[in-house]
Amino acid sequence: MSVSRREFLKLSAASAAASTIGVELLAAKTAEASPALQWTKSVCRFCGVGCGVMIGTTNGKVTAIKGDKLSPINKGLLCVKGFYLHKVVNANNRLLKPLVRKNGKLEEASWEEAMSLVASKFKETIEQNGKDSVCFYGSGQATTEETYVANKLFKGHIGTNNVEGNPRLCMASAVGGYLTTFGADEPVGSFDDIDHADLFLLVGSNTAEAHPVVYDRLVARKRKNPNVKVIAIDPRKTPTNKIIDLHLQVIPGYDLSIMHALANIVVKEGYTDEQFIKDSVSFSDGKEAISYEDYKKFLEQFTPEYAAEKCGVNAEDIVTAARWYGQAKGVVSLWTMGVNQRKRGVWLNNLMHNMHLITGKIGYQGADSLSLTGQPNACGGVREGGGLCHLLPGHRAVANEQHREQIAKIWNVPASNIAPTPGKHTVAMFEAIASGEIKAAYIMCTNPAQSLPNLNKYLQGLQDCFLVVAECFHPTETTKMADVVLPAAFWSEKDGVYGCTERRSQHQAKVNEPKGEARWDGDILIDLATRLGHGKNFEHFQSPEDVWNEYLLCTKGKDMDLTGAPYSRLKEVRGLRWPVPTIDHPGTDHRFTAGDPLFPEDKAAGRRMYFYARPDGRAVVFARPDLGPHEPTDDEYPLALSTGRVLEHWHTLTMTGAVPQLVRAVPECYVEIHPDDAARLGLANDDVAKVETRRGALDLKVRVIDRPRVGTIFIPWHWPEKLANVLTTDAYDPGSKEPEYKVCAAKISKA
Amino acid sequence: MKGKISTLLIIFLLSVALIASLSCSSTQQMTSTKEAPPAPPVPAKHADVDFSKSCLDCHKTETPDAVAEWQSGMHGEVNVGCFICHGDGKEEYYPEPKAETCVSCHSGYVPTYAGLGVKDCFGCHNYHTLRFHAEDRGGFGQAAPDWIKTSTLASNFQHDKTGGE
Numbered sequence: 050m051s052v053s054r055r056e057f058l059k060l061s062a063a064s065a066a067a068s069t070i071g072v073e074l075l076a077a078k079t080a081e082a083s084p085a086l087q088w089t090k091s092v093c094r095f096c097g098v099g100c101g102v103m104i105g106t107t108n109g110k111v112t113a114i115k116g117d118k119l120s121p122i123n124k125g126l127l128c129v130k131g132f133y134l135h136k137v138v139n140a141n142n143r144l145l146k147p148l149v150r151k152n153g154k155l156e157e158a159s160w161e162e163a164m165s166l167v168a169s170k171f172k173e174t175i176e177q178n179g180k181d182s183v184c185f186y187g188s189g190q191a192t193t194e195e196t197y198v199a200n201k202l203f204k205g206h207i208g209t210n211n212v213e214g215n216p217r218l219c220m221a222s223a224v225g226g227y228l229t230t231f232g233a234d235e236p237v238g239s240f241d242d243i244d245h246a247d248l249f250l251l252v253g254s255n256t257a258e259a260h261p262v263v264y265d266r267l268v269a270r271k272r273k274n275p276n277v278k279v280i281a282i283d284p285r286k287t288p289t290n291k292i293i294d295l296h297l298q299v300i301p302g303y304d305l306s307i308m309h310a311l312a313n314i315v316v317k318e319g320y321t322d323e324q325f326i327k328d329s330v331s332f333s334d335g336k337e338a339i340s341y342e343d344y345k346k347f348l349e350q351f352t353p354e355y356a357a358e359k360c361g362v363n364a365e366d367i368v369t370a371a372r373w374y375g376q377a378k379g380v381v382s383l384w385t386m387g388v389n390q391r392k393r394g395v396w397l398n399n400l401m402h403n404m405h406l407i408t409g410k411i412g413y414q415g416a417d418s419l420s421l422t423g424q425p426n427a428c429g430g431v432r433e434g435g436g437l438c439h440l441l442p443g444h445r446a447v448a449n450e451q452h453r454e455q456i457a458k459i460w461n462v463p464a465s466n467i468a469p470t471p472g473k474h475t476v477a478m479f480e481a482i483a484s485g486e487i488k489a490a491y492i493m494c495t496n497p498a499q500s501l502p503n504l505n506k507y508l509q510g511l512q513d514c515f516l517v518v519a520e521c522f523h524p525t526e527t528t529k530m531a532d533v534v535l536p537a538a539f540w541s542e543k544d545g546v547y548g549c550t551e552r553r554s555q556h557q558a559k560v561n562e563p564k565g566e567a568r569w570d571g572d573i574l575i576d577l578a579t580r581l582g583h584g585k586n587f588e589h590f591q592s593p594e595d596v597w598n599e600y601l602l603c604t605k606g607k608d609m610d611l612t613g614a615p616y617s618r619l620k621e622v623r624g625l626r627w628p629v630p631t632i633d634h635p636g637t638d639h640r641f642t643a644g645d646p647l648f649p650e651d652k653a654a655g656r657r658m659y660f661y662a663r664p665d666g667r668a669v670v671f672a673r674p675d676l677g678p679h680e681p682t683d684d685e686y687p688l689a690l691s692t693g694r695v696l697e698h699w700h701t702l703t704m705t706g707a708v709p710q711l712v713r714a715v716p717e718c719y720v721e722i723h724p725d726d727a728a729r730l731g732l733a734n735d736d737v738a739k740v741e742t743r744r745g746a747l748d749l750k751v752r753v754i755d756r757p758r759v760g761t762i763f764i765p766w767h768w769p770e771k772l773a774n775v776l777t778t779d780a781y782d783p784g785s786k787e788p789e790y791k792v793c794a795a796k797i798s799k800a
Numbered sequence: 801m802k803g804k805i806s807t808l809l810i811i812f813l814l815s816v817a818l819i820a821s822l823s824c825s826s827t828q829q830m831t832s833t834k835e836a837p838p839a840p841p842v843p844a845k846h847a848d849v850d851f852s853k854s855c856l857d858c859h860k861t862e863t864p865d866a867v868a869e870w871q872s873g874m875h876g877e878v879n880v881g882c883f884i885c886h887g888d889g890k891e892e893y894y895p896e897p898k899a900e901t902c903v904s905c906h907s908g909y910v911p912t913y914a915g916l917g918v919k920d921c922f923g924c925h926n927y928h929t930l931r932f933h934a935e936d937r938g939g940f941g942q943a944a945p946d947w948i949k950t951s952t953l954a955s956n957f958q959h960d961k962t963g964g965e
Contacts, residue, residue: 115903115907265878709891717852
């Protein structure tokens with residue numbers, strides 16, 4: 050080693066707190082003359098796992114990234130997407146100037162021209178057609194501060210609850226599940242439970258590709274204790290199968306029956322925790338309370354044979370899965386879109402929780418019902434921040450008068466400013482845009498012209514309405530349709546807070562100035578608020594930190610209390626898991642039990658868990674029917690179609706599509722088909738096939754592979770050139786209003 | 801019979817000695833890398849090919865050995881593709897992967913190479929299989945279940961100490 054550590058430290062910048070040795074040693078060795086690299090702690094921009102990253106800057110330019118080895122989530126590890134995040138900052142699809150449509154074409158304009166057009170159009174639309182003729186559509190990728198400003202402007206000042214965000218399309222069913230079962234949104238436990246569990250139940254989750262760092266933690270757990278088992282319920286074999294001990298490869302859309310069957314066997318064979326049920330559980334059929342005996346009777350119809358027949362799996366495997374579940378000391382269930390993006394997504398979420406409740410395997414180290422999230426701040430900004438049409442900040446509801454009053458006070462507006470009825474949920478919002486009822490839309494940090502289901506129904510409406518898109522990247526399918534595109538600062542160019550899957554809020558650091566003329570989204574919204582005449586209540590927001598401080602007032606005394614997490618603390622620590630009510634509180638690893646600062650010892654009266662968000666302190670076990678998919682297969686459309694993800698890409702490719710290395714990894718869209726189906730239909734690898742549903746058609750390259758189940762096909766949905774969502778259905782869960790992206794009926798033939 | 805036992809004893813003692821020599825010192829493991837076979841020469845610039853295809857589309861037939869090695873290792877198991885270490889071939893291309901790249905994803909491993917007696921990650925790890933060179937030659941360690949190869953966090957190796965589990 051030519052450079053000693055002492056010499057190296059002299060070479061490196063004075064970023065001692067952030068500095069680790071590995072990269073610098075090598076960098077110093079190879080490029081001694083290069084300017085010093087500074088490292089700053091931040092959080093990854095991609096999925097909801099919330100990996101800690103260190104951003105490397107050289108002379109104010111982002112030049113490197115590495116995992117934050119002090120992060121309790123990823124301990125320094127990055128996945129292939131996070132590895133290239135620094136390249137996205139400098140990508141050539143970054144939008145640098147505002148664009149305004151003139152004579153049908155988007156042309157560069159000044160901020161003044163763009164913003165005065167946006168303000169005058171919104172003002173005119175509201176005056177002529179009422180407050181509900183405008184809407185805001187945000188993102189689980191925006192910072193909490195940005196969503197907060199949008200909420201305050203639209204719900205509190207314009208006075209419309211037409212405020213939605215893309216988490217409706219991915220997390221709403223999980224929210225519905227947590228709310229109805231536990232009385233409060235978000236998980237009881239945390240990622241730490243993975244390191245102590247004996248059994249993992251993965252349902253509708255390709256963890257290895259969609260959440261690679263969580264997958265790595267599963268493997269690490271399995272290595273430490275070889276008796277650890279993994280059960281998966283999923284229609285598709287995926288790279289996650291490498292660690293799966295028992296795979297129930299189901300026909301898509303019928304797995305509610307399996308979850309009930311698991312419960313049935315657990316009850317029959319005596320794996321229930323009777324004391325826990327007596328202390329902390331109640332039962333419901335979805336309409337009214339039922340007894341434990343009623344529940345047992347309800348379960349009887351769900352024999353393993355019945356579920357096996359419905360789902361096309363072996364009855365013995367269901368029995369084995371139930372026994373493993375019953376015998377394990379700690380079980381962690383993990384699920385994603387396969388459970389949420391379903392017509393019965395909320396019910397299926399409830400069934401995941403049911404199992405933990407009847408076996409008492411919840412609320413201690415190694416046991417949790419943990420919904421994996423897809424976006425970095427769906428939990429923090431939108432679920433906690435209240436960025437949906439029925440919510441207000443701090444886990445509040447617009448329909449609750451007290452909640453409206455509390456928030457109106459913080460917003461310094463009369464409570465009557467906030468409408469008492471929910472606005473339009475995402476599908477209804479874009480239907481209203483399509484029908485012309487909503488005439489002006491402000492879209493921030495998301496790409497609905499690619500990500501909405503049943504796209505053909507919605508694209509014309511987006512063309513016709515007055516569409517404002519604030520976005521870091523151009524072109525996207527959505528900016529292409531916009532009347533005004535506003536260049537937004539990206540990730541490393543703004544401070545903010547991201548809240549990940551495990552209730553952990555983490556500081557996202559500003560390390561470089563926004564590219565070109567880009568501004569952070571909060572600033573753009575404050576500008577709009579001022580132009581609409583509401584400046585007085587926004588002028589004290591001089592920085593994201595000011596916004597965060599006001600937001601903290603909304604969390605005080607709530608189940609998601611973040612009072613103990615001001616910027617000063619978040620900048621130092623590797624995030625905090627709420628409730629964190631005071632500045633010296635360490636955060637909470639398990640809710641509703643001893644150690645949770647909100648746990649009411651008096652009410653609990655010796656019970657291990659008291660679900661204080663429920664009026665009676667009891668979590669609810671639901672006995673509801675095992676309804677199937679909205680659009681079952683039939684003679685005309687005999688195949689079940691699922692869409693999903695690949696490891697190397699994320700959502701609509703605005704970020705990963707700008708990284709040549711990731712593009713090279715998976716350059717184009719394809720359709721996966723099982724070899725038996727391919728042989729039957731005369732399809733071979735690299736053939737081009739036409740995939741059709743009742744809503745649209747797409748020509749795709751065929752990949753014959755033993756991954757999808759016979760009778761099913763799979764399409765990764767990332768590519769704008771091949772809009773998979775022209776095929777998907779916009780039928781949605783009646784409770785969560787989340788569309789059933791994961792199941793529809795399709796046919797395929799050689800093109 | 802007596803002869804047989806003494807033969808077995810000698811074999812046993814030799815095995816013990818061998819195992820001891822392999823595990824007594826991590827430095828020794830690392831220095832064994834000097835015996836690693838030299839990598840085949842790689843052109844400095846990637847051939848001008850159809851870059852709309854993925855790396856593997858061509859390389860599974862062009863360089864099947866390298867692909868098979870990669871697939872058998874931790875990176876292959878979790879689809880950390882060629883591009884991570886070698887670049888996309890067009891925008892950037894590293895015929896010899898740069899060791900600082902490793903630490904971006906594996907910053908939990910803070911190596912003090914001086915203590916390990918090697919100059920970078922590849923002093924111990926094979927480029928493609930990521931196993932120890934000695935292990936790849938069949939002389940080190942015990943075959944682990946396949947799924948262990950899919951984890952980074954599962955490793956107990958303390959890179960910031962001077963080696964050892």
